[in-house]
Amino acid sequence: MQSKSLDGLFQELLENEPIFKNKEVLRHSYTPDSLVHRDDQINSLASILVSALRGDTPSNILIYGKTGTGKTAVTRHVGIELERKGESLGLSCKVVYLNCEVIDTQYRLLANLTRQFGEDVPMTGWPTDQVFFKFKETIDNERQVVIIILDEIDKLIKKGDDVLYNLSRINTDLEKAKVSMIGVSNDLKFTEFLDPRVKSSLGEEEIIFPPYDADQISDILHERAQIAYKPDALDEMVIPLCAAFAAQEHGDARRALDLLRVAGEIAERENKSRVEEQHVKGAQEKIEIDRVIEVVRTLPTQSKLALYSVMLLRNNGYKNVTTGEVYNVYRQLCLQVDMDILTQRRVTDLMSELDMLGIVNAVVVSKGRYGRTKEIVLSVPINSTKKVLFEDYRLKPLEFFKPVLTTQLHL
Numbered sequence: 001m002q003s004k005s006l007d008g009l010f011q012e013l014l015e016n017e018p019i020f021k022n023k024e025v026l027r028h029s030y031t032p033d034s035l036v037h038r039d040d041q042i043n044s045l046a047s048i049l050v051s052a053l054r055g056d057t058p059s060n061i062l063i064y065g066k067t068g069t070g071k072t073a074v075t076r077h078v079g080i081e082l083e084r085k086g087e088s089l090g091l092s093c094k095v096v097y098l099n100c101e102v103i104d105t106q107y108r109l110l111a112n113l114t115r116q117f118g119e120d121v122p123m124t125g126w127p128t129d130q131v132f133f134k135f136k137e138t139i140d141n142e143r144q145v146v147i148i149i150l151d152e153i154d155k156l157i158k159k160g161d162d163v164l165y166n167l168s169r170i171n172t173d174l175e176k177a178k179v180s181m182i183g184v185s186n187d188l189k190f191t192e193f194l195d196p197r198v199k200s201s202l203g204e205e206e207i208i209f210p211p212y213d214a215d216q217i218s219d220i221l222h223e224r225a226q227i228a229y230k231p232d233a234l235d236e237m238v239i240p241l242c243a244a245f246a247a248q249e250h251g252d253a254r255r256a257l258d259l260l261r262v263a264g265e266i267a268e269r270e271n272k273s274r275v276e277e278q279h280v281k282g283a284q285e286k287i288e289i290d291r292v293i294e295v296v297r298t299l300p301t302q303s304k305l306a307l308y309s310v311m312l313l314r315n316n317g318y319k320n321v322t323t324g325e326v327y328n329v330y331r332q333l334c335l336q337v338d339m340d341i342l343t344q345r346r347v348t349d350l351m352s353e354l355d356m357l358g359i360v361n362a363v364v365v366s367k368g369r370y371g372r373t374k375e376i377v378l379s380v381p382i383n384s385t386k387k388v389l390f391e392d393y394r395l396k397p398l399e400f401f402k403p404v405l406t407t408q409l410h411l
C-alpha cells in the first residue's frame with residue numbers, strides 16, 4: 001500500500017518541470033573554469049610559479065583572505081594550468097594539494113604526499129623520520145619541480161610546525177627534485193605562532209585575497225546560474241538578493257552560491273517553476289539555522305546541559321525563563337548524568353557564551369521591586385537541536401528525564 005503511494009509520489013515529483021539544469025555546479029566540490037575578478041591574484045601567482053617551467057624552484061607563497069574569497073579555487077586552477085603547460089613543454093612539474101584540516105599531523109601529511117607519488121606508506125606505524133626519508137627518496141627519483149599546496153595551513157600548526165620546518169629545508173637534501181610550498185589560510189595571524197625560520201621561509205611571497213563586493217558576487221552568481229539553472233528559472237531579484245546577503249557576510253562567494261542552490265531547492269520542493277525572492281529569504285534562514293545547529297554539536301558538555309535546561313523549561317510552558325530557573329534544572333541534569341555541578345555564576349557565564357554564539361537570546365528585564373533578571377529565549381529550533389544534543393552519549397540518558405519544576409510566578 002505504502003509502496004504504491006510512494007511510487008505515485010515519485011512519479012508526481014518526476015513530472016514536475018525541473019528548474020535546475022545542473023545542480024552539481026553549485027556544490028563546493030565543483031571547480032569553475034573561469035574565475036572572474038581574480039585576475040590580479042592569478043597573475044601574481046602565475047608570475048611566481050613560472051620559475052617551475054624554467055626548471056627553477058619557485059619562491060614559497062602564503063595566500064591570505066577571508067573564507068569564500070576564491071583562494072582555493074584560484075590556487076587549484078593555476079596549479080592545473082601550470083601542470084598542463086609543463087607537460088606541453090616536456091617538463092615534469094607536479095602540483096599536489098592537501099587540506100590540512102583533514103590531514104593534520106606531520107606523519108599523515110608526509111604519508112599522504114608520498115602516496116600521491118605512487119609509493120605505498122602505511123597511514124600509521126612507521127617512525128616519522130622514515131616516512132620523511134621515503135618521501136624525499138620518492139620525489140628525488142626524477143628531475144621535477146614539486147609544488148605542495150597546503151590549504152588551511154593554520155590547522156596544521158596547531159600540532160606544532162615541525163613538518164613545515166622540515167619541508168622548508170628539504171631542498172638542501174634533494175639532488176634532482178625541487179620543492180616549493182603554497183600555504184593558504186583565512187587566519188591572517190597564524191604566522192605569529194611559527195618558528196621565525198619557518199615564517200621567513202614560508203612567507204617569501206604573500207598574496208592577499210580581498211573580500212568580494214556585492215557587484216562582484218553578482219557576476220560570479222550570474223556565470224554559475226547560467227550553467228546551473230534552466231533559462232528563466234530565476235526571478236530577476238534572486239541574484240541581487242543572494243549577493244546582498246553574502247556581501248553582508250564579508251563578501252563570501254561560497255555563502256552566495258549556497259544561497260543560490262538552497263533557494264532553488266526550496267522552490268523545487270514547493271513545486272514552483274521559478275525561484276523567487278521569498279525562496280532566497282527561506283534559504284538564508286535555513287543556512288543560518290544549519291550553522292547554529294553545527295555550533296551546538298561542538299559545544300562542551302556543560303554548555304549542552306545548560307542549553308538543554310532552557311529547552312526543558314520552554315517545553316514545560318515557561319514563558320520567561322530566568323538564569324535561576326535554568327540553574328535549578330541544570331543541577332538536576334548533572335545529578336542524573338553524574339557530571340560535576342558548576343557554580344551558578346559559571347553557568348550564567350555559559351549562558352552568556354550561548355548568547356554570543358546566537359543559540360539563545362538573553363535580555364535583561366527589570367522586575368520592579370524584585371530586581372533585574374535575564375530572560376532567556378531559544379534561537380534554535382527545538383526538535384533538530386534536541387536530536388543533535390542526544391548524539392552526545394553523555395546526554396543520552398536525559399532523553400526521557402522529567403525535571404522537578406517550580407511553579408512559575410507571573411510577576
Ligand SMILES: Nc1ncnc2c1ncn2[C@@H]1O[C@H](COP(=O)(O)OP(=O)(O)OP(=O)(O)O)[C@@H](O)[C@H]1O
Binds near residue numbers: 028035067073253257
Ligand atoms: N572569482 C570566482 N569566480 C567563480 N567562482 C568563485 C570565485 N571565487 C570563489 N568562487 C567559488 O566560491 C566558492 C568558495 O571559493 P573558495 O573555496 O576558493 O574560497 P576560499 O577562499 O578558499 O575559502 P576558505 O578559506 O573557506 O577555504 C567555490 O565554490 C568557488 O568555486
